Amino acid sequence: MQKLFFLTIFSLLSASAFAQQFTKKEDSDPKAKAVLEAMRQQVEGYNSLQADFTLKIEYPEQPVSTETGTLLQQGDKYRLNLSGRTIVSDGESVWLYLEKNKEVQINNAEEDGEGGTINSPKDLFRAYEWDNYIYVLVNEFSENGRVIQQIEFKPLDRDSDFSKIRLTVDKKTLQIVRIKSFSKDGSRFTLIVDKLKPNAAVTDSTFIFTKKECPDCHFEDLRI
Secondary structure (H helix, E strand, O other): OHHHHHHHHHHOOOOOOOOOOOOOHHHOOHHHHHHHHHHHHHHHOOOOEEEEEEEEEEOOOOOOEEEEEEEEEEOOEEEEEEOOEEEEEOOOEEEEEEOOOOEEEEEEOOOOOOOOOOOOHHHOOOHHHOOOEEEEEEEEEEEOOEEEEEEEEEEOOOOOOEEEEEEEEEOOOOOEEEEEEEEOOOOEEEEEEEEEEEOOOOOHHHHOOOOOOOOOOEEEEOOO
């Protein structure tokens, strides 16, 4: 349930830029690798991270839908608020609060895999850890008064649901501007970072969902 939920939001949430010889991660563009390494050093230097974002969902021949949300993250811990849903994790358990249903489902946190799969919000700002992709720095241009770099990730798994992911980064600040996934069925999912605040104030209780937040909720503990 947990994995399906996040795949639906974030992975739902033409690879011509990639030459035919790119068949393994080691073939990735060194320039793109340098950008991702610089991002890694910066993000890992933060104590915590808060992001306000907009999620655009596009399906062929359907109106574009838009949702807004906030993510607060510290290591493997996070709290995500998104359109009537709240997802909270202390790194061991995950609470999924469905406001409309007044229901809270508790699951075990997903174990980290090989990388490259957006199973939870903590994966969104760790593009530098995505191992199952070939990546290339495809573009650099000016946007809203800042220099922007774009890195495209092509999945090595031919059975992947999408053809590529495009990561857009502010060259000066190394902060993510947006992440866009291109699904093979023609759908597009764009996460736009509206505001990013490093080292936001958090406590251990930030990453635990208790009955105080919803006294009338039904809590369903599905942990193994």
